[in-house]
Amino acid sequence: MMEVGGATESFELVPLAGGIQSLRSLANGQTFHPVVGPRREAETVHLHGTRLVERANAPGDGGGGFVVWDVGLGAAANALAAVEALAAGYRGVGGVRMLSFDHSLGALDFAVAQAAALEYPQAHLAALGTLRETGAVELPLGGGSMLDWRLYLEDFPARLARPETLPAPHAVFYDPYSPTVNPEMWTWETFAALRGRTRMEEPCLLTTYTRSTAVRVTLLLAGWCVGLGGATGEKDETTVAANAPGLLAKPLGRDWLEKKVYASTNAAPLRAGAGPTRGPISEGDFERLRGHPQFG
Ligand SMILES: C[S@@+](CC[C@H](N)C(=O)[O-])C[C@H]1O[C@@H](n2cnc3c(N)ncnc32)[C@H](O)[C@@H]1O
Structure with missing residues (x-):
């Protein structure tokens, strides 16, 4: 049991295939990095998805001081995978800054205790x-x-709402719990604020494990471009978003828009205060999507 902000947060070890262990939150039942385990998921979804080492080394693509935002530090599997990959492959100039965000140290303490x-x-x-x-x-x-690694221990949307400067990210590992557990992390408002923290002259790729149509629609309406990420565990695809068109290896096309979004019963964007909404997209939001530069 870990004491967090006065509340008790508990985790347990979960055996996965191949003798790998991961952890599960007893509060919400969610397993971290299910099926393939912490290392493989971090590599497939976040390191490959953001092309981390290649871009950190490339001049003009953050090569003068690359910045990673690790959103949902949790048990630090994504952050430590980045630490190891950069320690082995970094040849750039200016070094790397990694900002890890979480409102709890419960999962980190559990990971250290169960290292x-x-x-x-x-x-x-x-x-x-x-x-x-x-x-x-x-x-x-x-x-x-x-590598300059810093910890920001507070609610992430609240941190985004504060005006003080944070270095603009070139890579965002976006790894909260699901929208049912952490609705505040998947809203149009949070994604728009995060998009606003990127800079057009600093290309940024955001990776996340979900393939949810509603989340992709929310990202698009918040100003991100959205494409397919690699398969992991039980998911045949994940999601990569970018702050500019042209950065994505596999952008979602008009086909996805016309067939998947229009037909889906769960494509309505997630908005703050609306609770976990499930429903088809409205005509107005669909028209806004059609006008997105990605589908022009
Ligand atoms: C699935 S875990 C992250 C796993 C982690 N990335 C890893 O590699 O081990 C989700 C994390 O998001 C954090 N989180 C959820 N909602 C948050 C919020 N509103 N602000 C900051 N952190 C949040 C949780 O405390 C939890 O540690």
Whole structure:
């Protein structure tokens, strides 16, 4: 059991295929990185989806100081996969900054306590301890550059609503619980605020595990371009979003719009205060989607 903000948050280990272990929240029943496990999911969805190392090394694509936003630090599997990939492959200049956001340290504390069973945190216990205690840690990358990793411990939409500056992201690992558990993280308002934190001259790719039509519609209406991400676990596809057209390897096309969105019984965008809504898209929202530059 982990005490978080006065509330008790509990997790348990979950055995997956191949002897891999992951963790499950007992509060909401959601398993982190189901089926393929923490390492594989982090690599397939987030590292490959954002083309992390390639883009961190490329001049003009964040190569002068690449910035990663790790939204939903949780048990730090995505963040540590990035740490390992960058430590092995970074050849850029300017180093990398990683900002991890979470309103709870429950999953992180569980991952540290169960590091032997989970395996992936084992080599990083000192770094995780420093990050947890001081809110920041510096780790070496290739060529004398550094990874500057910071922790932002608060509600993510509330942080976005505050005017103070945060470095604009080039990559966003977007990994909250599902919209049923964390509705505030999947709304038009949150995605629009996040889109507003990117800069047109700094190309940004956002990766997430969902393939939900409603979430993709919400991202599009909030100003993101949206495409297909790689398969993982029980999902044959995931989602990659970008702050500019042309960045996506597999953008969703008019076919998706006309067939999938129009026909779906669950394509209405998610809006703050509306609760978990399920329903077809309205004519007005459909027309707005049609006018999106991605489908022009
Ligand atoms: C599925 S877990 C993330 C798994 C993690 N990325 C990993 O690699 O282990 C979801 C995380 O999102 C966090 N979260 C949910 N809602 C949030 C909010 N409104 N603000 C900040 N963090 C939130 C939860 O506390 C939880 O740790």
